[in-house]
Every structure is written in structure tokens, then in C-alpha cells.
Amino acid sequence: MNELTTRTITGLLLIALTLFATVQGGMIFAVFVALIATGVYWEWWRMVQGWNVLWKVGGFLFALIPAIALLWVRDRSVAGLELVIWIYIVTWATDIGAYAAGRNIGGPKLAPRVSPNKTWAGLIGGILAAGFLGALWADYAGLNATYFWIGAPFGAAAQLGDLFESWMKRRAGVKDSGNLLPGHGGLFDRVDGLLVVAFLTGLLVVAEAL
Template sequence: MNELTIRTIAGIAMIGITLAVAWVGGMPFALLVAAAATAVYWEWSRIVTGWNIGWKIGGFFYCLIPAIALLWIRDRYAQGFDLLLWVFIVTWATDIGGYAFGKTMGRTKLAPAISPNKTWEGLIGGMVAAGLLGGLWAWTQGLDPLLYWLGAPMAVAAQAGDLFESGMKRRAGVKDSGTLLPGHGGVFDRLDGLLVVATAIGLAVYMGWL
């Protein structure tokens, strides 16, 4: 099988498992989140080998806080599963929309020194996809109206998380954070945007803004 086929099959499988466990919630979801956070931190630690200890400490909290946020969203919000899916939809739409628009219309480099393949057109495409799909999901599920408009800004947040990880990898001289996921690289590579979006929405729930 070619790389695109492997990537597609692995992506569908990961989405299916994630949604099934998120639906169940409780301990199964907590274990999945803990496993993902541990994997990200392990990959983070490999990337920052030889850097100062602040990177190891900072990485611990960079992985811990989004994990807590995801659990808080699922278990402490009245429509926890629906809001959790909103977070997933926005993050995935950012990736898919960004890839599609970037491949077909990408001309203007977004951050060539960090990630040469990222374009402004891709970012705009990701914002459009996240805004439309996130808004549609929030509306159909009766979520807080603020979420009708938060998709696009969260797409920017997700892209920032992606660029942050890309900057780390460029400094370390590595292409992927790991090899655990067939066709996708490492767990950190797949969750870099979700870490930021989950933190932002978890904070909004904690503060009572949603």
C-alpha cells in the first residue's frame, strides 16, 4: 500500500477509536487521554534531549494541562460529549481544510523558516472549514451560541500549536516527533493542534464562559 492509503486507513481507525471511547467516557476515556499525554511527553522529551531542563519541565505541563482540559470538558460540562466532539471537529477540520486549500491554492508561505509547506491559503482554508463545521455542529446540538463563531479563531490556535511543534523539530533536526502512528509520524505530530484547542476550551468551561 502507498503512504496515502496507509495514512488514510490509520487516520480513520484513530478517529473511530477516539470517538467510541469518548462516547463511553469515564475511566476508558481517562485512560486513553492519559496514554496520549504520556506518549506526547515521551516524544517531547526525545526532541528536547540536550536542551536545558526548563524544556522538560515545561513539556510536562504542556501535556498535562490539555489532558485535564479534555477530561474536564467530557465530565464537567452538561453536554460534555457534544462539546468534546466540537473540539475534535474544529481541530480535524483545521488539518483537513488546511491541507486541501494548501495543496490546491497554496502560494504564499506562512512561516517558511519554521514550516516551509504551510501557506496563508492553507490557514484560511482551515479557518473556513473549522468555522463552518464547528458552527454547524454547535447549532445542531444546541451548544452555547459562542461556539458558532469560535471555530475559526480556534483554527488559528491549532495552527499555532502545529507551528510551535514544527519549530521544536526544526531546532532538533528531526522530521517527525516519532514513528508510533503508521503514515502519521508520532502522537505529538497528530495532537499538536488539539493540545492548544483543548486547553482554550477547557479554560472557557472552567471559567464559566461556556
């Protein structure tokens, strides 16, 4: 089985498991999110061995706060299920759009010292995909009009999360954050952008409730 096939199968299984836990909500979703957050922190902890202790504290918060945001959005907000799916769509669209544009268009590198494979075309492609698909879902699901417009900037934020993790891996001297997911690397590799989008969405939900 080649790497692309392995990556595709793993990705589809992850999506199916994520959507199942999200639709179920309650304790199933809480346990699922807790396991992901724990895995992310474990990988973070391994990468920052020998770094300042503040990195270990920061990693705990970096994994915990988005997890709390996801749980809050899912179970405490109006249209919680639809909004969590919006978070997924924006994040996944960003990844797919960036990959497709970067691979097919190429061009100038975005941050060659941090992540040599990322391009400006990929950045723009990810932003456009997040904006378009995020708006489609927001309209279909009847979400607040705000979510029709903010897919694009949140897609840009997701890519900043990706770049941050790439910088951490380069400093730590590792290719992937872990090896739990065949074809993908570690959990942190897969949810780096999602952590940022979940956090920002949680802030928006809290602001709307004030």
C-alpha cells in the same frame, strides 16, 4: 500499500478509537487520554534532549494541562460529550481545510523557516473550515452560542500549535516527533493543534462556570 493509503487507514482507525473512548467516557476515556498525554510527553522528552531542563518541565505541563481540560470538559460540564466532539471537529476541520487549501491553491509560504510546506492559503482554509464545521456542530448539538462563533479563531490557534511543534522539530533536527503512527509520524504530530484547542475550550468552560 502507498503512503496515502497507509495514512488514510491509520487516520480512520485513530478517529474510530478516539470517538469510541470519548462516547464511553469515565475510566475508558480517562485511560485513553492519559495514554495519549504520556505518549506526547515521551516524544517531547526525546526531542528536547540536550535542551534546557525547563523544556522538560514545560513539556510535562504542555501534555498534562490539555489532558485535564479534556477530562474536565467531558465529565464535568453540561453537554460534555458534544463539546468534546466540537473540539475534535474544529481541530480536524482545521487540518483538513489547511491541507486541501494549501495543496490546491498554494501561494505564499506562511513561515518558510519553520515549516516550508505551510501557506497562507492553508491557514485561511483551515480557519474557514473550522469556523464552518464548528458552527454546524454547535447548532446541531445545541451548544452555547459562543461555540457557534469561536470555531474560526480556535482553528487559527490550532495552527499556531502546529507551527510551534514544527519549530521544535526543526530545532531538534527531526522530521517527525516519533514513528508510532504509520503514515503520520508520532502522537505529538497528530495532536499538536488539539492540545491547544482543548486547553482553550477548558478555559472557556471554567470561565462560563464562574
